[in-house]
Amino acid sequence: MIDKNSRTILSVQGLHARINGTEILKGIDLTVKSGEIHAIMGLNGSGKSTFAKVLAGHSAYEITGGSVQFEDNNLLELPPEERARAGLFLAFQYPIEIPGVANTQFLRLAYNTVQTKRGKEELDPLEFDDFVREKMKLLEMNPDFLDRSVNEGFSGGEKKRNEILQMALLEPTLSILDETDSGLDIDALKTVANGVNQIANKDNATILVTHYQRLLDYIVPDFVHVMQAGRIVMTGGKELALELETRGYDWVNANKSVTGVIA
Amino acid sequence: MSDLASTDYLGCLLKSWPIKSTESLSWLNQLRAQAIDRISTQKLPTRRDEEWRFTDISPLVHLPYQPSQPECNLHAHDIEHLTLKEAKNRLVFVDGHYSSNLSTIIDATALVIGNLPEFVATHASTLESHLGQHVQFENNVFAALNTAFLRDSALIIVPKNIAIAEPIHLLFIATQNEVTSYPRCLVIGEAGSNLTLIEDYVALQQATYITNSVTEISLAANAQAKHIRIQRESMQAFHLANCAVSLAHASNYQSISISLGSQISRYNLNVRLTDEAAECVVDGLTLISDRQLADTHTCIDHIKPNGTSRQLHKCIVDDAAHAVFNGKIIVHPHAQQTNSSQSSRNLLLSKMAQVDTKPQLEIFADDVKCAHGATVGQLDQEEIFYLESRGLSEKAARNLLTYAFGAEIISRIPVTSLRQQLEQAVLNQTQSN
Structure with a gap:
């Protein structure tokens, strides 16, 4: 939702990053305000997942230029855990399996760590159990998933629901969803989208990183950005995603200089 | 180590043990005599032996520890912290000697449980056909020594179609310094029976001693057993253990062995699937630090068709410790439709930590499914x-x-209090501040 009185949550300017000496991000500019949903689209290798990981603080990437302001924080100076505690959340494309640790144990640890750092009360296991079960209803998750090891043996759809569950628990100001739609059937996609829509409000913001337009039928973005070779080459409204779907990414190449940035 | 030193060492050990002639038990004396025979033709293994390539036990030769004497001064309250509330039946052995005072047997009608000598007269034929018949001591000097010195032994016979709901705790407590103890277990699951067994090696103080144990488990058709083995000896101890398991038709054996203690430990587990459709799960965890050496050798022997085996062995190695895993899987020519998988995963927590892992598949049948894999590494950055x-x-x-x-x-251990104890042990050893 675009609102004139909104505040800026994220401001990225001229961001450059490389991994193992190869430059992947070559000057990204992006402003995200409260209440907004942004979609970043692009082909494999365009740098969109790298952008998501760089924002979350993945140590494999070296920042070689630019700045990122996240609310009152110089984001690039913070280690990943501080970014999470400050309210940034990344839903992983490939969530990690942790055999030997019960999901509920992990969720409570993450929740309490973040709560404590935000100066709030921790929940004991019983209180947390009530709280998490309420949130699970939002995602139509079976409570059995609490006792199973983190993501172990979960289907693709279950892993993604578990990511959105963590997002619901940690109440981030900025959520970045990296290819959350990949590997989901249509029912799972609707459930996950429904969860994201319920979490989104006028005080937080969401960035959806996706290859396909399909997800945007269910989570309607205010802005669509197209990434190519490490840059955002085109920005438009929700209709841009449909345009891409019918015309393909080649069309972007022919029109990027004409259309330019229209946001 | 020189051969001479090795021979002296074994000779010295043998001299020390007055073999009591127990008149009517000629078969038992024969078994001991056979074992002594075998010892006189063997040497202590060295690193030149393929089976001991990574494990140097030469420090042992400097420690010709005499057999422990039965001198138990323990009271129930001394071992209270070692007991498990789920286990109603508990056999306690102190330095290898049975302690009836510390043991609790509440179920003597449903099954045979107790110290072997109490049953040699009443169960002679069963014992004769199992005792020393599963473990191979012909080429295993430590199993031969244990058999030569065989006296006390845990004995469990679960009768046909009887399921024992509560776990049985076999508690082996080391108390004496500079002795060798020879714990022994014989477990017989008759057809269709079901049992959960906890074999637990502990020390009451940080003493230096040798434990040389032998466990034999035999499961008849459709019998099931869960076998949880915990080695938490003193950090100065030497632990040398052999376990032989024999599985009949459609029987099911699940083993979880945890190695935490000892300066040098070696566990040989041999599981033979002697008839069709037998199943086994063999899991292990080695968690060591400082300069500990822990060696696990397993052999899963598929002799007949349609057998299943699954194995996951993990090692967490810190400081300058050294873990060894050798996992042999044999599939005999007739063992078609065998389904076997093995995974060895190892986590090194320091630069000096070392792991040698060796999967060893010997497959002589052509219609089988065998998968194996091994990883050694640090924590994953992702x-x-x-x-x-x-x-x-x-x-x-x-x-x-x-x-x-x-x-x-x-987390696979089905006994809550034991699981909690071990989770705490893992926490204590894996949490840096």
């Missing part, structure tokens, strides 16, 4: 990042992942 992105510090992330690595095995 896993750490995942936890950091949820607000955990790098240290908290590393601690959690290290704990989880061990907890995956521990």
Whole structure:
């Protein structure tokens, strides 16, 4: 939702990053305000997942230029855990399996760590159990998933629901969803989208990183950005995603200089 | 170590043991005599032996420890912290000698449980056909020594179609310094029976001693057994153990062995699937630090068709410790439709830590499914990042992942109080501050 009185949550300017000496991000500019949903689209290798990981603080990437302001924080100076505690959340494309640790144990640890750092009360296991079960209803998750090891043996759809569950628990100001739609059937996609829509409000913001337009039928973005070779080459409204779907990414190449940035 | 030293060592050990002639038990004396015969033709293994390539036990030769004497001064309250509330039946052996005072047997009608000598008269034919018949001591000097010195032994016979709901705790407590003890177990599951067994090696103080144990488990058709083995000896101890398991038709054996203690330990587990459709699960966790050496050798022997085996062995190695895993899987020519998988996963927590892992598949049948894999490494950077992105510090992330690595095995133990004890042990050893 675009609102004139909104505040800026994220401001990225001229961001450059490389991994193992190869430059992947070559000057990204992006402003995200409260209440907004942004979609970043692009082909494999365009740098969109790298952008998501760089924002979350993945140590494999070296920042070689630019700045990122996240609310009152110089984001690039913070280690990943501080970014999470400050309210940034990344839903992983490939969530990690942790055999030997019960999901509920992990969720409570993450929740309490973040709560404590935000100066709030921790929940004991019983209180947390009530709280998490309420949130699970939002995602139509079976409570059995609490006792199973983190993501172990979960289907693709279950892993993604578990990511959105963590997002619901940690109440981030900025959520970045990296290819959350990949590997989901249509029912799972609707459930996950429904969860994201319920979490989104006028005080937080969401960035959806996706290859396909399909997800945007269910989570309607205010802005669509197209990434190519490490840059955002085109920005438009929700209709841009449909345009891409019918015309393909080649069309972007022919029109990027004409259309330019229209946001 | 020179051959001479080795021979002297074994000779010295043998001289020390007055073999009592127990008149009517000619078969038992014969068994001991056979074992002594075998010892006189063997030497202590050295690193020149393929089976001992990674494990140097030459320090042992300097320690010709005499057999422990039965001198138990323990009272129930001394071992209270070692008992498990789920286990109603408990056999306690102190330095290898049975202690009836410390043992609790509440179920003597449903099954045979107690110290072997109490049953040699009444169960002679059963014992004769099992005792020393599963473990191979012909080429195994430690199993031969144990058999030569055989006297007390845990004995459990679960009768046909009887399921024992509560776990049975076999508690082997080391108390004496500079002795060798020879614990022994014989477990017989008759057809269709079901049993959960906890074989637990503990020390009451940080003494230096040798434990040389032999366990034999025989499961008849459709019998099931869960076997949880915990080695938490003194950090100065030497632990040399042989376990032989024989599985009949459609029987099911599940083993979880945890190695925590001893300066040098070696566990040989041999599982023979002697008839069709037998199944086994063999899981293990080695968690060592300082200069400990822990060697696990397993052999899963598929002799007949349609057998299943699954194995997950994990090692967490810190400081300058050294873990060895050798997992042999044999599939005989007639053992078609065998389904076998083995995974060896190892986590090194320091630059000096060392792991030698060796999967060894010997497959002589052509219609089988056998998978194996081994990994050695440090914690995965992606896993750490995942936890950091949820607000955990790098240290908290590393601690959690290290704990989880061990907890995956521990979580399979079906006895809650034991599982909690071991989770705490893993926590204590994996959490840096």
